[in-house]
Amino acid sequence: QAGAIETLEKTLETFIPDAELKEVKRILYGKELKKLILPQKVVEAAQEREFDLQGYVFEAAPEQLRTPRIVRVGLIQNKIILPTDAPVLNQITALHKRVSEIVEVAAFCGVNIVCFQEAWTMPFAFCTREKEPWTEFAESAEDGFTTRFCQELAKKYNMVVVSPILERDEIHGGTLWNTAVVVSNTGQFLGKSRKNHIPRVGDFNESTYYMEGNTGHRVFQTQFGRIAVNICYGRHHPLNWFMYSINGAEIIFNPSATVGAVSEPMWSVEARNAAIANHCFTCAINRVGTEYFKNEFTSGNGKKAHHEFGHFYGSSYVAAPDGSRSPGLSRTHDGLLVAEIDLNLNRQTADKWNFKMTGRYDMYADELTKATQNDFKPNIIKE
Amino acid sequence: QAGAIETLEKTLETFIPDAELKEVKRILYGKELKKLILPQKVVEAAQEREFDLQGYVFEAAPEQLRTPRIVRVGLIQNKIILPTDAPVLNQITALHKRVSEIVEVAAFCGVNIVCFQEAWTMPFAFCTREKEPWTEFAESAEDGFTTRFCQELAKKYNMVVVSPILERDEIHGGTLWNTAVVVSNTGQFLGKSRKNHIPRVGDFNESTYYMEGNTGHRVFQTQFGRIAVNICYGRHHPLNWFMYSINGAEIIFNPSATVGAVSEPMWSVEARNAAIANHCFTCAINRVGTEYFKNEFTSGNGKKAHHEFGHFYGSSYVAAPDGSRSPGLSRTHDGLLVAEIDLNLNRQTADKWNFKMTGRYDMYADELTKATQNDFKPNIIKE
Numbered sequence: 001q002a003g004a005i006e007t008l009e010k011t012l013e014t015f016i017p018d019a020e021l022k023e024v025k026r027i028l029y030g031k032e033l034k035k036l037i038l039p040q041k042v043v044e045a046a047q048e049r050e051f052d053l054q055g056y057v058f059e060a061a062p063e064q065l066r067t068p069r070i071v072r073v074g075l076i077q078n079k080i081i082l083p084t085d086a087p088v089l090n091q092i093t094a095l096h097k098r099v100s101e102i103v104e105v106a107a108f109c110g111v112n113i114v115c116f117q118e119a120w121t122m123p124f125a126f127c128t129r130e131k132e133p134w135t136e137f138a139e140s141a142e143d144g145f146t147t148r149f150c151q152e153l154a155k156k157y158n159m160v161v162v163s164p165i166l167e168r169d170e171i172h173g174g175t176l177w178n179t180a181v182v183v184s185n186t187g188q189f190l191g192k193s194r195k196n197h198i199p200r201v202g203d204f205n206e207s208t209y210y211m212e213g214n215t216g217h218r219v220f221q222t223q224f225g226r227i228a229v230n231i232c233y234g235r236h237h238p239l240n241w242f243m244y245s246i247n248g249a250e251i252i253f254n255p256s257a258t259v260g261a262v263s264e265p266m267w268s269v270e271a272r273n274a275a276i277a278n279h280c281f282t283c284a285i286n287r288v289g290t291e292y293f294k295n296e297f298t299s300g301n302g303k304k305a306h307h308e309f310g311h312f313y314g315s316s317y318v319a320a321p322d323g324s325r326s327p328g329l330s331r332t333h334d335g336l337l338v339a340e341i342d343l344n345l346n347r348q349t350a351d352k353w354n355f356k357m358t359g360r361y362d363m364y365a366d367e368l369t370k371a372t373q374n375d376f377k378p379n380i381i382k383e
Numbered sequence: 384q385a386g387a388i389e390t391l392e393k394t395l396e397t398f399i400p401d402a403e404l405k406e407v408k409r410i411l412y413g414k415e416l417k418k419l420i421l422p423q424k425v426v427e428a429a430q431e432r433e434f435d436l437q438g439y440v441f442e443a444a445p446e447q448l449r450t451p452r453i454v455r456v457g458l459i460q461n462k463i464i465l466p467t468d469a470p471v472l473n474q475i476t477a478l479h480k481r482v483s484e485i486v487e488v489a490a491f492c493g494v495n496i497v498c499f500q501e502a503w504t505m506p507f508a509f510c511t512r513e514k515e516p517w518t519e520f521a522e523s524a525e526d527g528f529t530t531r532f533c534q535e536l537a538k539k540y541n542m543v544v545v546s547p548i549l550e551r552d553e554i555h556g557g558t559l560w561n562t563a564v565v566v567s568n569t570g571q572f573l574g575k576s577r578k579n580h581i582p583r584v585g586d587f588n589e590s591t592y593y594m595e596g597n598t599g600h601r602v603f604q605t606q607f608g609r610i611a612v613n614i615c616y617g618r619h620h621p622l623n624w625f626m627y628s629i630n631g632a633e634i635i636f637n638p639s640a641t642v643g644a645v646s647e648p649m650w651s652v653e654a655r656n657a658a659i660a661n662h663c664f665t666c667a668i669n670r671v672g673t674e675y676f677k678n679e680f681t682s683g684n685g686k687k688a689h690h691e692f693g694h695f696y697g698s699s700y701v702a703a704p705d706g707s708r709s710p711g712l713s714r715t716h717d718g719l720l721v722a723e724i725d726l727n728l729n730r731q732t733a734d735k736w737n738f739k740m741t742g743r744y745d746m747y748a749d750e751l752t753k754a755t756q757n758d759f760k761p762n763i764i765k766e
Contacts, residue, residue: 005406012407016398023388024395028411030648184766191764197741212743217750221765236738238621238660239747246754247761265413266659266706273656276649277621323649355619358580360595364622365751367600371629372745378630381574382604383567 007315009327030324033057036340042108049101051078052335055109056318056326058281060342069343071224073251073281074111076102077316078334079289084123088136092121096149102336107157109338112185112224114153115162117287118232118255119178121146122166124287127203127309128297135209138168141181141192155187160222162229164255166209167192176210180229180255182220190220195231196240202260203299203309204233217243225250225343232256235270235284238277245278250343254284259310267315268328275319279350281341288314288332321349390698392710413707416440419723425491432484434461435718438492439701439709441664443725452726454607456634456664457494458699459485461717462672467506471519475504479532485719490540492721495568495607497536498545500670501615501638502561504529505549507670510586510692511680518592521551524564524575538570543605545612547638549592550575559593563612563638565603573603578614579623585643586682586692587616600626608633608726615639618653618667621660628661633726637667642693650698651711658702662733664724671697671715704732 005011009029016024025032036055046053060068081094099116106114118124122137139146150161160183167179178195194213198206217240219228228249234240235254244252254271258264271284289312296305315328318339329335350356370376388394392412399407408415419438429436443451464477482499489497501507505520522529533544543566550562561578577596581589600623602611611632617623618637627635637654641647654667672695679688698711701722712718733739753759 005403005410008407008410011399011403012395015400015403016394020388020394020398024391026644027388027391027647027651031644182764186766188766190766196743199737199741201736212741216746216762218762218764221763226763233741236660236736237742238625238656239742239744242621243747243750243754246751248763261409261414262706264410268410269652269656269659269706273621273652276652277619323645323652353584353619354582358582358595358616359620359622360579361622361751362755363599364626365748365755367626368629368744368748368751371626372748379599379601380604380609380631381601383569383571383573 005331007328007330029327030322033324033326034059036338038109042105045105045108046336049105050334051102052330052333053105054327054329054335055338055340057340058318058320058324058342058345060345060348063344066344069225070340071113071343072109072111072338072340073283073318074106074109074114075283075285075316075318075337076106076114076116077285077288077314077329078102078117079287080123080291084125084291085294088133092137092145095121096146100153102334103153103157106336106338107159111159111338113160113162113222113227113251115253115255115283115285116164117285118164118257119166120164123291124257125293126206126209128293128295129205129208130295135176138166138176140170141165141167141179142189147181147183147189150181150183151187151189154183154185158185160185160224160227162227162253162255164229164231177213178206178210178231180231182227182229185223190222191218193218193229195234197234197237199233202301217247219244219247219249227251227253229253229255232258235274238274241274241278241282245280249280250346251281251283251341254282256284256286257312258286259312264313268317272319272325275321276323277355279321279346279353279355281321281346282319284319285316286314287312288330288334321346389713389715390711412710413705416707416709417442419721421492425488428488428491429719432488433717434485435713435716436488437710437712437718438721438723440723441701441703441707441725441728443728443731446727449727452608453723454496454726455492455494455721455723456666456701457489457492457497458666458668458701458720459489459497459499460668460671460697460699460712461485461500462670463506463674467508467674468677471516475520475528478504479529483536485717486536486540489719489721490542494542494721496543496545496605496610496634498636498638498666498668499547500668501547501640502549503547506674507640508676509589509592511676511678512588512591513678518559521549521559523553524548524550524562525572530564530566530572533564533566534570534572537566537568541568543568543607543610545610545636545638547612547614560596561589561593561614563614565610565612568606573605574601576601576612578617580617580620582616585684600630602627602630602632610634610636612636612638615641618657621657624657624661624665628663632663633729634664634666634724637665639667639669640695641669642695647696651700655702655708658704659706660738662704662729662736662738664704664729665702667702668699669697670695671713671717704729
């Protein structure tokens with residue numbers, strides 16, 4: 001069943017005749033994107049390394065006073081490598097190796113900013129509610145093994161690296177956090193951004209491990225543009241995307257880990273709506289594959305205990321402020337999505353559609369402040 | 384071109400084989416909805432009256448302490464009837480007649496709450512920037528010709544009527560507003576809700592005619608559930624949907640008038656995202672057809688003057704909190720979409736996914752308040 005459809009787009013292309021396909025794609029994906037022309041050796045490298053490689057171009061109109069602001073982003077989705085009961089350090093190292101071979105191809109593609117999936121150095125083990133060995137995957141954001149690994153990649157390829165990990169914060173009692181580390185293309189640790197909204201749904205028992213992030217809605221000024229990281233469940237919260245945008249984010253990454261029949265139809269809606277509503281680019285990344293755990297666990301849904309909770313459906317994509325979006329990566333295989341973006345499209349779209357100008361934020365600040373009070377009286381009109 | 388695709392769903396169904404179609408629909412539309420079984424005489428009445436009739440059922444799980452809270456909503460989309468230079472009263476009367484014959488079928492379908500399209504008594508003439516004769520279409524919300532017409536319908540069919548009109552407010556200097564009137568199923572004027580966000584984009588020169596609404600985010604308690612009206616351009620503003628939901632809306636109607644290659648790919652995203660993010664139902668209604676105006680007008684895009692600005696693409700639909708949605712009505716023909724909704728699905732979805740519980744609204748109230756200050760310093764981290 002997981003493999004029934006490799007990608008939605010390929011299924012549409014297989015069966016729908018060209019004339020209708022053009023209209024179907026326009027309605028579903030917005031304006032047609034050019035494919036990014038990639039050198040043959042790059043295409044071959046992706047084939048040899050067995051991952052889906054796709055590239056698209058988001059163009060903007062020429063302007064008189066600004067040159068195009070071209071940036072290439074890379075989104076990486078991947079399976080875990082070793083069984084989940086392999087030694088922790090072996091699991092991490094195997095993932096480092098796999099991701100580094102995909103990043104090398106991203107570098108061949110001229111990627112300037114790469115983002116990995118949520119908690120990319122580990123299986124998504126929060127379904128188990130076990131503390132060991134999963135908490136051993138936590139690392140210092142500032143100078144952990146994985147951050148140092150990313151700093152090497154960043155320097156080697158002159159690439160900004162967004163690295164979402166399980167963080168252990170030794171300075172604050174050794175607490176855990178779900179955190180994205182941002183490494184500058186110079187190899188410097190630029191900062192970290194924590195997951196603001198923590199799920200309590202189905203197998204996503206993350207509130208057992210870490211609290212809501214306390215790093216607010218910071219935006220990172222990189223050489224290639226201003227970026228922010230809205231981790232996973234935060235994609236369901238329009239206010240979260242919004243506040244990153246208000247702080248100036250031009251590209252918001254959404255590294256995720258999500259499964260299931262309810263989640264998948266939402267996947268193509270949420271990050272894309274955020275790109276439209278906030279006049280910015282969004283990059284939605286989901287892992288792939290099914291992860292098996294040695295000890296059985298239940299899912300709080302009355303069903304029998306089991307060892308896995310379904311396949312992560314991949315389908316990573318990039319969405320643009322003008323409502324256009326790229327196709328999704330594979331639903332089942334590792335992949336690298338490269339998008340060449342002209343950031344000038346953000347302001348061009350904003351100047352045309354004016355959502356920020358017409359946003360009436362003073363009214364909402366006032367209404368929201370009132371709504372958070374305990375004695376809030378909803379504005380309800382009755383007969 | 385307008386007619387190239389009648390509906391997206393029909394095109395998918397025509398070309399994609401059953402096995403793949405099931406997966407394509409699951410990914411694009413969420414869980415499969417039952418079709419509403421409608422009596423043959425009703426289907427025939429719709430055929431005779433030449434409009435697209437579709438009906439779907441949004442089910443919820445049974446509960447122990449609450450009975451199902453079933454409501455049937457009706458969404459009506461239609462073309463204008465007479466040429467735009469016909470006498471004003473004739474145009475209004477012709478639309479009353481057309482809509483009343485669709486409402487009669489809605490009553491046959493057991494509809495409890497019906498909503499018409501934005502500014503439904505008139506052509507969408509704001510493209511012209513002419514004041515006359517368009518301002519003559521404005522009426523009193525409380526006791527205008529059209530409100531009295533809706534009151535008759537409401538009483539006759541025991542139906543709540545949401546009637547979006549161009550309002551003239553005599554008490555406040557005769558100002559115009561873009562307003563939805565809500566008439567109770569008893570025939571009483573229940574209240575009005577004004578459009579909160581006014582576009583300045585392309586042919587939508589509405590800020591020439593009326594200002595941003597001053598009725599906040601009121602919600603109407605009807606016999607069939609709590610409803611709110613987010614008019615047209617407000618669908619691009621996630622905060623607008625959100626605040627109706629915070630005030631308790633269970634169903635948010637989005638009567639609209641929209642055209643164009645940029646708008647259409649956004650159409651299926653925005654109201655649906657709002658249903659997901661706010662654990663409520665949303666009903667997106669767009670008019671159909673192309674409206675010709677006697678005097679030529681320009682569109683602020685460097686192109687030659689013209690007499691029409693493209694076809695309203697219809698595609699009205701209902702979206703549910705669990706990410707499922709109905710197919711769209713026709714892109715080219717008048718239509719009535721009937722959705723049987725169990726409002727219990729809202730709380731069931733909220734209890735499972737917890738977006739309000741995990742919303743951190745105090746943080747956002749604080750951040751948004753700061754962001755609206757003139758001396759706001761965005762939270763940007765630099766190397």
